[in-house]
Amino acid sequence: MSVDGPRTSVFTFQSAVHSHHVLRSLEELRQKELLCDVTVEVERRSFRAHSSVLASCSDYFYTRLTNHSRPNPTIRLPDEVTVEGFEPLLQFAYTAKLHFTKENILEIHRCAEFLGFQNLDKACFEFLIPKFSDGGGTSKKVKGKSKSQASHEKSQSICSPNDQNPETGEDGIPQDASTVMQAASATSSEESPKDCLPITNDKVMQLDLSPLYDRGTAYHMDDGQDQFCLQNCGPQLPSTSMVAAEVCPFLSISSTGDNEKLHSSAAGDILAMEDDFQKELAMDVHCEPPTDKDLNIASITEGHFDQREGPLMSPTDCSQLCPLNSAQSSGVLDSISDAPDLSNIGTDDNQVFDSNEQTFSELTPKDCSTERSTVEREVAEHLAKGFWPDLSSTLNEPLPLDSIDQSSAGNGSDFHWLKHLDLGAAPDDCPFLRDLSSNDRQTSGGDTLSKEDTEDSPCMSPINSRENSECESDGDCEQCGSSEQVQEVDLPFPVEQISSMTRRAFLQMLKREQLTPEQLEFVQDVRRRSKNRMAAQRCRKRKLDCIYRLEGEIKKLRSEKEKLLQDHSQLKLSIEDVRQNLSGLCQSLSTDGTPQSEQLQALARYFSSDCPTSVLLTPMASPSLAGPDQDAHANSSLDTFLADTCPEGDTVALRSPTAFLQDTVTDPAP
DNA sequence: CCATCCTGTCATGGA
């Protein structure tokens, strides 16, 4: 039986960042030891934590804490659990980031097993441990290179294995871990001095399972350590929302193998699908373009797999690290593919242009290998596959944006931002993915435009996507105008190629197609505007990221200010108590008629008055200060008396009792 | 109608 009545629409808003913010707040609370309700003792060390967090992450704690009726329990862990293994796990519970080294991975694994830590299962340990325990973790030194001199200068200090950054993070993670995923280091340059980045055994890796990653504040959370993004082939999101600034839905969507959900989503299932999206968005992908010097960074999502390397990175935000954006990455490819002698174009294509990997090897000086170490590669690949199981398949499949649009069509602009995804990041633009997929791409021919240079890429640039989607409804848009011009100039190739291809491919195509001057001008103009358009997008995104980051800092500073004010008020209360106690004490002592009675009464009046707090807090230089000559004996006695009465008088003294009395005896009114 | 935001484009300077 159906119930007749006014039908009420129920809407659901699900924040994609809420959980992340909650976790961050919990971590801040833990660091301040606020609201902590459980103490964990490990090897005589105590850790304050929140029982709910521990119980939600660990089966062991769940059992212990849910069976604990006592408030503020203290859980003493057995000897099986060590500080070395427990501390990273505790940090993981609050940050979703596991810091580990080759040395402590086993211990962490053992403790995680014992404590039943969730989310750190096979994906993390079953592969990593053998890699790190069989000696394969001893990475060979790899050398990267950078275009900028500054980067080079930085790298010079990195080059020496013994010349490591002495800084150490607050969490005890050595900053001198100089390991860098060198996936893209070779993409940097062709002419500058090369940065050498040795892989050491001290590398600290970070497995980041944080659902969403606030790039703006991540560096603060990481104690200033830079994070390297392994996996950055996602789109550029509109920066109008935190989600947009933080996640990379394209990869997330693609990575789950749940695309059928998107395809099959009917209009009525939008919210459910959005829920799926939110889950998918939990993948932490950094979508910012790299700078040349940052291309030796790699990170992987959901497993945000970071290797840290301190001095190389700029302390800005991760946006400077991530080789995601098609424009910049293509630019990078441009730079690396720019042969000094362009006349060779077309003559040595098969040698230089067959694949990026091959290109790298040939353009890279022999003394600066750009390869990652075997173990690093394997680890990165494993993590990529583990957290992004459909990586390889989705790379070759177009993003079902149409389904997304269809689904969102009935729900306003729920996914309007997806239209702005910068899908121009071809897989090969990502150094990490380039390495992963290079083998598969060896078969591509060299005489024609490589796949990554064309719109055949599964990823489309925003301009291209806009061209394809919006021009249908917007007749006088710029792209449609371009289309008309395309018809006028009669280009022999799709105009979409112009902006997406690398410079080398662009020049190659121009040479091959024998364009007329009009065509040439048009093509170059289109390319220039497209590049500039994407540059403007990046620039604006950086601005917004900066704003977000500054807002976060403001919030943090405000909380610190509140804390300081609280401390201040508490100190004032304490001082008031001390003053009252001293006043009472002096009054009681001044009634015995001793020679010091007068002075004690004066002191009592003084203590009961509103003397400045700063005066009370002024440390007394010496309890036996010499008094004035005319009353040296009395004052000396008073000093001795106060020193005896108040052994801690150095913290609660007046300027000097004798000095004070010198004033107050002659002028009793304080 | 106006304010605001977003986006594309141009000009410019540095690399």
Add this chain to the structure above:
DNA sequence: TATCCATGACAGGAT
């Protein structure tokens, strides 16, 4: 010198 990129400024469309 040519090119790329970042960025400020401006204009036009959308809301």
